[in-house]
Amino acid sequence: MRKKLLLIFTGLMVVFTLVACGSKSQSDVTKELNGKLSDLSSYKVNAKMTLKMGTDSQVYNVEIWHKDPTYYRVNLKNAKKDQSQMILRNDEGVFVLTPALNKSFKFQSDWPQNSSQAYLYESLIKDILEDKGAKFSTTKDFYVFETKTRYQNNKMLPTQEIKLNKGDLSPAVVKVMDPDRNAxxxxxxxxxxFNANLDKEDFDMKKNMTRAQLGLPAMAKANDGAFTVKYPTAKISGTKLIEEKNVEIDDGKRVVLTYDGKKSFTLVQEKVVAKTAATNASTFVEGQPVDLGFTIGAISAHSITWSQDGVDYMIASKNLTKDELITVASSVQGDMVK
Incomplete structure (x- = not known):
């Protein structure tokens, strides 16, 4: 009997020891993440990003390079359309490159320091560390945090779920959710x-533009000026589309959508023939950069501009708030009915 009790006691001790060794508290994990953030010198990351707007989804293959402290290269490639954009940050500023049009926009900005970025590891760590009310749980393979976001339009995307691999605390899955908890x-x-071999030249704007263009399958398709008109799916109460005008321009096509009602705005979509390398130069963009999920736009008091799939977009309004401008712009994603 004594031998049997001893075996049971020993077994229970083994179980308790295994549970204790395999389980870390929220405080333990956040302390380790803080150490990771301090020691993070560089990394290369590959990911798949899915954006859901209404009934439509866009899928992007994302390649991220980061070298401490402020060098970034984020290549966003549409999985279906074989078109890409690149966000670069180096000593000269922040650039958004559209290789198919040989076009680049330049910001003087501190991006991505003051906003959540679902695909940047150090941004996720900051979100976890700064949210004192973050929820914490564990599964067999992951540590799971639910935190507030730091997006400029965080009313639309207030919370996120961050899954970290237990082994090295690397990111596994991030879901950014709306107020109804839809991802x-x-x-x-x-x-x-981690600790990838990167140097300053890897973040040079001209070199990255050239490298991206060499990978383009067919420049002719990007140069023909044709595109499918997109409509915002976000609803602004009392506002509706009243006019759609096609405007022929010398080097492409422009479509102007006019929305009127309680809050009126104009959405302009334009595609132009790509410029040659000799005539191309970075265009300085007025306004503050804003993360639309699929690209970086520029927002000012009464307008927001961005480029996607070789098409330039602008929304102008005297009575939409900045949050509303961002919400409408973020929803111009699918080929939607009016």
Whole structure:
């Protein structure tokens, strides 16, 4: 009997020891993340990002390079359309490149320091560390945090779920949710390499533009000026589309959508023939950069501009708030009915 009790006691001790060793508290994990943030020198990451707007979804393959402290290269490639954009940050500023049009926009900005970025590891760590009310749980393979976001339009995307791999605390899955807890942005990380071999030249704007253009399958398709008109799916109460005008321009096509009602605005979509390398130069963009999920736009008091899939977009309004401008712009995603 004594031997049997001893075996049971020993077994229970083994179970308790295994549970204790395999389980970390929220405080333990956040302390380790803080250490990771301090020691983070560089990384290369591959991920799949899915954006859901209404009934439509856009899927992007994302490649992220980061070198401490402020060098970034984020390549966003549409999985279906084989078109890409790149966000670069180096000593000269922040650039958004559209290789198919040989076009680049330049910001003087501190992006991405003051806003959540679902595909940047150090941004996720900051979100976890800064939210004192963050929820914490564990599964067999992951530590799971639910935190507030730091998006400029955080009314639309107030919370996120961050899954970290237990082994090295690398990111696994991030879901950014609307107020009803629907995941509008999902990032699934497929490869994470810390302490990657990167130098300053890897973040040079001209070199990255040239490299991206060499990978383009067919420049002629990007140069023909044709595109499908997109309509915002976000509803502004009392506002509706009253006019759609096609405007022929010398080097492409322009479509102007006019919305009128309690809050009126104009949405302009334009595609132009790509410029040659000799005539191309970075265009300085007025306004503050804003993360639309699929690209970086520029927002001012009464307008927001961005480029996607070789098409330039602008929304102008005297009575939409900045949050509303961002909400409408973020919803110009699918080929929707009017």
């Amino acid at each position: 509008l942005v999902t990032v699934e990380f497929t490869k994470v390499k």
